[in-house]
Amino acid sequence: MKSEDVKALVEAGFEDADVAVEGEGDRFLIRVISDAFEGLMPVKKQQLVYSCINPQIADNSIHAVSIKTFTRAEWEKAQKMGLA
Template sequence: MTAEELHALISAGLPCDHLEVAGDGRHWDALIVSSAFEGKRLIQRHQRVYATLGERMHTDEVHALSMKTFTPAEWANAQNH
């Protein structure tokens, strides 16, 4: 799995206003900004991303994924501070 492949998988399954992915092929960090996170708690946001990745989360393709998830408004607010 490459960063580009993981980026494509997330963006194909989730409408993203902003998406950054970095990692070493097994351990990944993702910053995801999506309107799909509106009204969702942190655990629900992460579950949505996990659902998008499906079985890849249960194999060595994505061993670990650390996420920062924002709604567009939260992201805009974070950028101004």
Template structure:
């Protein structure tokens, strides 16, 4: 699966609940890296945030279109704090 396809899928799925402030999907070989920032994640644990992003991708894992995935999901406040510390 191509990064553009993943970006479209995640945007359509996650943005149904809350608009996304940022969605970056990059690929290195068979490994996908996702950074997503949204108020959708407010009040969620880190695991719940990752599960929310992972859920729409389950079928692609089953079909072996995605081999490995790294998810970084933040609220806008967490993202701003992270960027200030970087």
């Protein structure tokens, strides 16, 4: 798979999200910034992202992912602290 394909899958699952994907083949780093994550525990945030790509994981098109999730406020704070 290409990173653009993974990005499109994740974007389709979120309304008004900033999605960035790095990687190729079957290994990807996915970053999603969305207010849909507001008030959710980290595991629930990751489950929302996984739900967008579960079919590709099931058929081994995607083997490994690293997911980073932020609300817009968390992203702004991370950038100010130099963590983003």
